Amino acid sequence: MDSSISNKPRTLFEKVWDAHCVRAQTADEPGILYIDLHLVHEVTSPQAFDVLRERGLPVSRPALTFATMDHSTPTTPRQPDGTWIFGDAQAEAQVRTLQRNCLDFGIELHALGDPGQGIVHVVGPEAGRTQPGMTVVCGDSHTATHGAFGALAFGIGTSEVGHVLATQCLLQRRPRTLAVRVEGRLRDGVTAKDLILALIAQIGVGGGTGHVIEYIGPAIRALSMEGRMTVCNMSIEAGARAGMIAPDETTFAWLKGRPGAPQGKAWEQALSAWRALPSDAAATYDREVVLDASRIEPMVTFGTNPGQAIPVTGLVPDPASCESASERSTLESALRYMGLRPGTPIGDVLVDVVFIGSCTNGRLSDLREAASVLRGRKVRARTLVVPGSRAVKAQAEVEGLDRVFLEAGAEWREPGCSMCIAMNGDRLEPGQACVSTSNRNFEGRQGRGGRTFLAGAGTAAASAIRGRIADPRQTYDAGENAGPAQGPTNREEG
Amino acid sequence: MEPLRIVESPVVVMPRDNMDTDQVIPARFLKVTDKVGLGAALFADWRYHSDGTPLPDFVLNRPEASKAQILVAGDNFGCGSSREHAAWAIRDFGFRVVISTSVADIFRNNALRNGILPVVVDPDVHAKLVASPGATVRVDLEQMTLTLPDGTQRTFAVDAFARHCLLNGVDEMGYLLAHKDAIAAFEEKR
Ligand code: SF4
Numbered sequence: 212m213d214s215s216i217s218n219k220p221r222t223l224f225e226k227v228w229d230a231h232c233v234r235a236q237t238a239d240e241p242g243i244l245y246i247d248l249h250l251v252h253e254v255t256s257p258q259a260f261d262v263l264r265e266r267g268l269p270v271s272r273p274a275l276t277f278a279t280m281d282h283s284t285p286t287t288p289r290q291p292d293g294t295w296i297f298g299d300a301q302a303e304a305q306v307r308t309l310q311r312n313c314l315d316f317g318i319e320l321h322a323l324g325d326p327g328q329g330i331v332h333v334v335g336p337e338a339g340r341t342q343p344g345m346t347v348v349c350g351d352s353h354t355a356t357h358g359a360f361g362a363l364a365f366g367i368g369t370s371e372v373g374h375v376l377a378t379q380c381l382l383q384r385r386p387r388t389l390a391v392r393v394e395g396r397l398r399d400g401v402t403a404k405d406l407i408l409a410l411i412a413q414i415g416v417g418g419g420t421g422h423v424i425e426y427i428g429p430a431i432r433a434l435s436m437e438g439r440m441t442v443c444n445m446s447i448e449a450g451a452r453a454g455m456i457a458p459d460e461t462t463f464a465w466l467k468g469r470p471g472a473p474q475g476k477a478w479e480q481a482l483s484a485w486r487a488l489p490s491d492a493a494a495t496y497d498r499e500v501v502l503d504a505s506r507i508e509p510m511v512t513f514g515t516n517p518g519q520a521i522p523v524t525g526l527v528p529d530p531a532s533c534e535s536a537s538e539r540s541t542l543e544s545a546l547r548y549m550g551l552r553p554g555t556p557i558g559d560v561l562v563d564v565v566f567i568g569s570c571t572n573g574r575l576s577d578l579r580e581a582a583s584v585l586r587g588r589k590v591r592a593r594t595l596v597v598p599g600s601r602a603v604k605a606q607a608e609v610e611g612l613d614r615v616f617l618e619a620g621a622e623w624r625e626p627g628c629s630m631c632i633a634m635n636g637d638r639l640e641p642g643q644a645c646v647s648t649s650n651r652n653f654e655g656r657q658g659r660g661g662r663t664f665l666a667g668a669g670t671a672a673a674s675a676i677r678g679r680i681a682d683p684r685q686t687y688d689a690g691e692n693a694g695p696a697q698g699p700t701n702r703e704e705g
Numbered sequence: 706m707e708p709l710r711i712v713e714s715p716v717v718v719m720p721r722d723n724m725d726t727d728q729v730i731p732a733r734f735l736k737v738t739d740k741v742g743l744g745a746a747l748f749a750d751w752r753y754h755s756d757g758t759p760l761p762d763f764v765l766n767r768p769e770a771s772k773a774q775i776l777v778a779g780d781n782f783g784c785g786s787s788r789e790h791a792a793w794a795i796r797d798f799g800f801r802v803v804i805s806t807s808v809a810d811i812f813r814n815n816a817l818r819n820g821i822l823p824v825v826v827d828p829d830v831h832a833k834l835v836a837s838p839g840a841t842v843r844v845d846l847e848q849m850t851l852t853l854p855d856g857t858q859r860t861f862a863v864d865a866f867a868r869h870c871l872l873n874g875v876d877e878m879g880y881l882l883a884h885k886d887a888i889a890a891f892e893e894k895r
Contacts, residue, residue: 234887239866240866243881243884243888254736254788262878352785367814368789368815370877373878378884380888382880416781416784420781450809632732634733655731660755
């Protein structure tokens with residue numbers, strides 16, 4: 212630890228960073244950062260385990276390593292004979308490889324069907340493994356999700372997965388800090404997803420590059436842990452290395468009693484350490500951005516990057532009004548891909564598929580939000596509801612949410628990443644429009660030629676009922692407000 | 706890791722901003738358990754028809770591209786997913802240098818660990834490069850200079866350690882393992 216900085220007021224990020232510096236960086240060399248929790252999944256780990264085998268190395272700290280399978284796993288039910296039907300042989304081989312690697316190297320694995328299995332960023336916190344003040348990494352860019360607990364959590368590549376497996380450390384340069392202050396309060400019907408989409412629309416998909424974001428301000432304090440995870444999850448979509456929120460009573464209440472959380476006396480000790488984590492009042496950030504929560508509306512993306520978002524009541528923007536040639540061409544190519552014309556009300560867009568799930572919005576609170584919209588109504592678009600974990604699925608079933616979805620005509624699936632990344636066979640057909648609660652609307656993300664409109668769970672559910680992109684604050688009855696297209700829509704060019 | 710000192714090559718220009726790693730290599734190619742042959746999947750959805758036949762006009766399908774070692778890309782290149790498969794695919798295709806006005810953080814790290822040098826240039830230099838597809842550019846990592854097609858030379862910045870690793874083919878795993886006593890002492894102290 213660098214003692215010269217111990218008297219200086221520090222941010223949450225700086226406190227966590229300093230506490231994990233095995234060796235501080237110099238002009239010539241990066242620092243060595245110790246990792247408290249390494250999450251592993253089937254897609255980005257096989258080549259890292261191969262390197263360990265080639266070099267004859269063990270996993271340095273198996274107890275700090277936690278594996279699950281999520282990306283290429285099926286979301287259709289287990290067969291009566293206990294087997295699973297994979298999308299293809301390659302996906303199955305990848306899952307088997309993770310099983311073998313975890314067995315060979317002594318790593319705790321939550322395999323298909325295990326009650327602790329699910330999307331890595333949903334199950335880590337559920338198990339109480341993610342805790343304030345920790346450093347958490349995973350070969351997955353949405354690792355920032357865990358920053359909701361006041362952890363420094365970021366995505367790494369497969370080479371770095373190997374580094375952490377072998378040494379429990381990473382070579383890192385200290386990133387800069389960006390404070391995102393969210394003033395005011397979110398209005399009724401506006402969620403954490405809308406907040407983060409509004410932020411990315413404001414600062415751009417490269418707006419956080421080189422920085423760790425700390426989300427501060429009253430609107431952030433008012434969020435539930437689930438809402439905080441949704442916000443931190445999408446930090447990477449603004450290009451940020453990580454997103455963090457200082458722990459508070461909401462955090463502690465959520466963690467208490469979870470299997471991986473400290474118990475008894477250790478809990479009291481942990482609490483006092485965690486209470487010292489929030490940024491000091493006089494601490495400064497390299498940059499600060501301010502957002503007014505009370506002006507945010509339910510948001511939806513219209514383009515092919517997560518920064519291309521507008522209120523659900525808005526119009527598709529016109530490339531003619533762009534300031535620079537590069538912005539214009541970016542917007543033009545996005546609209547071409549999405550089959551949209553400038554000036555079209557986004558609420559005119561016809562929807563083929565609705566996907567409710569992912570590490571952004573596949574938690575219980577999201578399913579409750581969707582169910583409250585769908586209860587007693589019928590969907591007009593194919594609707595997939597994919598819980599983020601087996602625990603989320605079980606609890607949703609206890610609450611009868613599965614019945615609500617099935618009675619509305621939606622599909623109720625097994626947990627996994629599913630149509631967020633379209634690796635397991637759940638995917639869009641070319642030209643299909645999908646309102647999705649996931650985090651990326653990149654070209655082809657949900658299937659080649661598929662068109663993704665990112666939104667919150669309430670917006671997605673309302674759009675399923677309406678058959679067009681909908682405002683979750685309105686009530687739509689089957690048949691009403693839908694009907695034939697008035698004016699140009701996305702279907703004409705599809 | 707294969708060292709990199711000087712790369713002199715015609716440039717392939719793909720000027721679109723925000724080319725994310727889902728474009729660089731779509732997720733369906735991530736089901737592999739090795740790194741072999743991923744160059745064939747580089748920009749697959751832009752490069753091939755849905756039946757797998759190549760789109761002849763796409764820049765990477767032109768004969769010149771097969772020998773090029775320098776890719777000139779738009780701003781915020783490599784944003785999105787942390788998949789190192791993106792760097793593997795770029796390297797396997799034959800690129801050693803990616804030039805842009807900015808490169809996303811995780812991609813930059815993944816590139817450096819696979820012998821690919823990301824070079825960040827000012828918009829005016831970038832505009833010149835975008836306007837000269839196929840022209841020869843020389844990148845000298847030792848001197849940290851870029852020689853443009855018109856013969857003018859610019860310097861670029863690169864992290865000292867990354868430069869050292871690339872010039873000498875040092876791999877970070879070995880470097881970290883050499884610090885195992887310091888790591889053990891840190892664990893002891895906590
Ligand atoms: S749900 Fe989507 S974003 Fe999240 S880990 Fe899975 S594939 Fe990645």
